[in-house]
Amino acid sequence: MTEVVVALDVGGTVMKCGLVSRAGELRHAERHPTNAAAGGAAVVDTILGVAAGLADTARAQGLTPVAAGLAVPGVVDEEHGVAVWAANVGFRDVPLRKLVSDRLGLPAALGHDVRAGGVAEARLGAGTGQRHVLFVAIGTGIAAAHVVDGRAFAGAHGAAGEVGHVVVRPGGPQCGCGQRGCLEAVASASALARRYTDLAGVALSAAEVAAAAAGGDPLAVRAWDEVVDALADGLTIAQTLFDPAVIVIGGGLAEAGAQLLEPLGAGLRARLTFQREPALVRAALGDAAGCLGAGLLGGDALEAA
Amino acid sequence: MTEVVVALDVGGTVMKCGLVSRAGELRHAERHPTNAAAGGAAVVDTILGVAAGLADTARAQGLTPVAAGLAVPGVVDEEHGVAVWAANVGFRDVPLRKLVSDRLGLPAALGHDVRAGGVAEARLGAGTGQRHVLFVAIGTGIAAAHVVDGRAFAGAHGAAGEVGHVVVRPGGPQCGCGQRGCLEAVASASALARRYTDLAGVALSAAEVAAAAAGGDPLAVRAWDEVVDALADGLTIAQTLFDPAVIVIGGGLAEAGAQLLEPLGAGLRARLTFQREPALVRAALGDAAGCLGAGLLGGDALEAA
Structure with a gap:
């Protein structure tokens, strides 16, 4: 069974989501509107629902979801897994890592969107x-x-x-x-x-x-x-x-x-x-960098777990 | 027997040298003129002589020299232990780490003077x-x-x-x-x-x-x-x-x-x-920071050896 990480790159208007293999391949991709106008709590609900759906999709495709990774904008406390502040999606001290980990029953990582993109470019893209x-x-x-x-x-x-x-x-x-x-x-x-x-x-x-x-x-x-x-x-x-x-x-x-x-x-x-x-x-890696990076961070969390 | 690191902070005019305990205490201090006007090769000879003298001093005081650490100015390749370039002391691609290690028969580290000072301030000084x-x-x-x-x-x-x-x-x-x-x-x-x-x-x-x-x-x-x-x-x-x-x-x-x-x-x-x-x-730590930092880097080299 191929192991994959449930990966979400949450932007101000769209969430770029997918299943990322441990080798960093995007095995499945989907996009969802962030609908930030509905407020931070609604965005968090959307994230949790999309993540659970991706885990189901993985299993339906014969893949094994082993971790989750999220990339979000704004100020991100990666060590504690908290989205501290993001004006464009309405986050204020949201313990996203724990919320996603609890919902999926998997280890999870929370990262900053640009840093996640940078990690992907460094490991898989132009910085390899x-x-x-x-x-x-x-x-x-x-x-x-x-x-x-x-x-x-x-x-x-x-x-x-x-x-x-x-x-x-x-x-x-x-x-x-x-x-x-x-x-x-x-x-x-x-x-x-x-x-x-x-x-x-x-x-x-x-x-x-x-x-x-x-x-x-x-x-x-x-x-x-x-x-x-x-x-x-x-x-x-x-x-x-x-x-x-x-x-x-x-x-x-x-x-x-x-x-x-x-x-x-x-x-x-x-x-x-x-x-x-x-x-x-x-x-x-174009606009897939954030999602791939979220997948890599999820994989790192699995190794550290 | 208390273990110490032979530590030298090589400046443009003076070398601040000493024996640094594994806990980061300066157990012995001495200063020597760099005499940069004599040229890079002469400065290297002075460094090796001072380092050997410090190791002897340690033994005479009942201390055990276990490693050496050097801090030098300019461009420093810390990974390969090479003083790449330093105008004020005449260094150009000098493999100082190996030279000191061979002379003393001890593991050695080469660091940049300001970075060594920063390491000392972070671990022992104002950044503790x-x-x-x-x-x-x-x-x-x-x-x-x-x-x-x-x-x-x-x-x-x-x-x-x-x-x-x-x-x-x-x-x-x-x-x-x-x-x-x-x-x-x-x-x-x-x-x-x-x-x-x-x-x-x-x-x-x-x-x-x-x-x-x-x-x-x-x-x-x-x-x-x-x-x-x-x-x-x-x-x-x-x-x-x-x-x-x-x-x-x-x-x-x-x-x-x-x-x-x-x-x-x-x-x-x-x-x-x-x-x-x-x-x-x-x-x-005042002007002892570079020497203390050199001592800490020498200790790190010992742990990595």
């Missing part, structure tokens, strides 16, 4: 074979996971790796966090779209701005170059503090591929002095 | 009892050691924790590393002294500027406040990425005590938004 990996997700927000020997560092309060809130433009645009000039406020996908609207007076999505920049639209090129410059500043700081061998870029903005990675690599190279240059690569 | 400690040494330069569960992270290339080379003043003063506006270029003890000289046209040491600022000299107050502001920016970035429970401030500038820590703590508090505030404390 490297001991020191920094995974940076650039989407609506920007966050990083520092992964050494396949384990992500959560910090003392579950808040490590928040590279999106490193100030790279002192006195710059207001960030949602309350600070000014954070990397996220000037270089996230949302910031790219905002900046283009400011410059051109026309609202485009980040992907549309990227396409317009690739096509030579001068204002789109300007907005894109500003974003790349700020990202190079932010990654230089991360390299200086974490010294990874490889930086893996994921999230929506990574869809731009070489259009992003080539100038970003050049910008990073130009800024590093004594620091060693990391390999800069695009994430390999 | 905390799992997540960031040690920041502010002297001629600025560097940090990120210590989790008593172990310091070296990074993929032995260059992690270089918080002195995080850019906090884009386009600011030239740094020795080649970049502009690095924290070290605006907030080290040397930068404080330079800034006062720029403002006042009078050369004072950093300690003299600190004293003048405490006494109300307006230009000294201005230089001091600028340094504290830049340090608060740098520590905020470090907190955002590492999320330690405690930040331990060491190095020459920490001698200022509350004059530094009080405004620095206030500046950090004012900058943090969602991040959790770390305790901010002064280093407890």
Whole structure:
């Protein structure tokens, strides 16, 4: 009987769920609306129901569910298995690990979504074979996971790796966090779209701005170059503090591929002095990284149990 | 027979050496000039001679030398025990761990000076009892050691924790590393002294500027406040990425005590938004931290042997 981990990556709008083999293969995948508008308690009910359903699905397919893994956004106390705070899904001190473990009768792990994605990229994706990996997700927000020997560092309060809130433009645009000039406020996908609207007076999505920049639209090129410059500043700081061998870029903005990675690599190279240059690569697992990472964390919990 | 580790902290001008008990007590201390002007090979000879002498001293005192630990500056490959590069003592790819181990016939460890100091502060000093400690040494330069569960992270290339080379003043003063506006270029003890000289046209040491600022000299107050502001920016970035429970401030500038820590703590508090505030404390071990840390690393090597 093939052993699988019940894995859920809970996002603000959708839960990416599946059954992950102990070797890290996604044996079954399904998606469910998070329906965050219904409130945190309802989201928890949905999670427990989906997890139980996945365990049933596993058995129906002749697979053996042996553990569960959850990845959630916000501030996550991984050691105690508590979703401390997540505005977009309404969590506040929810002991999710115990709730899922009790419901399924299996060992469970709770992880942070970006750190889970980083663990998956480090063990199964673009960081495979490297001991020191920094995974940076650039989407609506920007966050990083520092992964050494396949384990992500959560910090003392579950808040490590928040590279999106490193100030790279002192006195710059207001960030949602309350600070000014954070990397996220000037270089996230949302910031790219905002900046283009400011410059051109026309609202485009980040992907549309990227396409317009690739096509030579001068204002789109300007907005894109500003974003790349700020990202190079932010990654230089991360390299200086974490010294990874490889930086893996994921999230929506990574869809731009070489259009992003080539100038970003050049910008990073130009800024590093004594620091060693990391390999800069695009994430390999796409939006399955969080679910795969949740599966890996569930497997780790099983081994530790 | 009490077991001790032969411990050497090799600095640019002086080697702080001693015998460290397995419990982390300094049982014997001595200092030797590094005499870096004689070149890297001569420094290595001195290190080997001093280490052998310390082992003899241990035996003469009825102690049993069981391992050796060295802390050196620059880029250090701790995994392979190689001093990769250190301009101020002339090291270039020196396999110091093997040289010392062969000379003494004991297991040995090679560590980075600031990381060794951080390990000592975390296990024996101001970070005792905390799992997540960031040690920041502010002297001629600025560097940090990120210590989790008593172990310091070296990074993929032995260059992690270089918080002195995080850019906090884009386009600011030239740094020795080649970049502009690095924290070290605006907030080290040397930068404080330079800034006062720029403002006042009078050369004072950093300690003299600190004293003048405490006494109300307006230009000294201005230089001091600028340094504290830049340090608060740098520590905020470090907190955002590492999320330690405690930040331990060491190095020459920490001698200022509350004059530094009080405004620095206030500046950090004012900058943090969602991040959790770390305790901010002064280093407890003074300039013995590197030697004690070298002793602890030697003990770790013995346990791993």
